[in-house]
Amino acid sequence: MSLTATVVTAVAAFMAGFSGVAMLARAKFVVEPLAAYGVPESVWNVLGVLKLAGAAGLVVGFWVPVIGTLAAVGLVLYFAGAVVTVVRARAYGHVPFPLVYMAPAVAALALA
Template sequence: MSTTATVVTAVAAFMAGFSGASVLFRAKFVVEPLAAYGVPRAWWNGLGVAKLAGAAGLVAGFWVPVIGTLAAVGLVLYFAGAAITVVRAKAYGHVAFPLVYLTPAAAALVLV
């Protein structure tokens, strides 16, 4: 794995982990928009765990590359779904936020 791929993957893992922990700890800047977008509260823990699992999978991919690739695919799909959710909620000013998290996950997928 190149240095660039390692750094991008580490950044993607950190960002996904931060995002997942933010949901699980009910950070206001994350859960208020989720409620506004109509995401059921019962889903929040699962969404946070999915992000944390993706982050852990990216890190595990340093030793078992197929796990990292699968984790990157999962995170890309997750954050693409998040962007679609924001658009469907007509919160167009917020669509950049899931894209900020999608970008390093997609870059990690391409570089692996």
């Protein structure tokens, strides 16, 4: 794995992990928009755990590349779903936020 791929993957893992922890901790900047988008509170923990699993998978991918690739695919799909959720809520100004989190996962996947 090249240095670039390693750094990009580490950044993607950090960002997904941070986002997952923020969701599980019910950080105001995360849960207020979720509520406004109509995402039921009953799934917030699952969404946070999925992000943490993706972050962990990216890290494991340093030693088991197929796990890292699958984790990157999962995170890209997760954040694509987040974009769809934001668009369905007609919060078009918020579309860049999930894209910012998706970008390093896409880059890690491309560099894998």
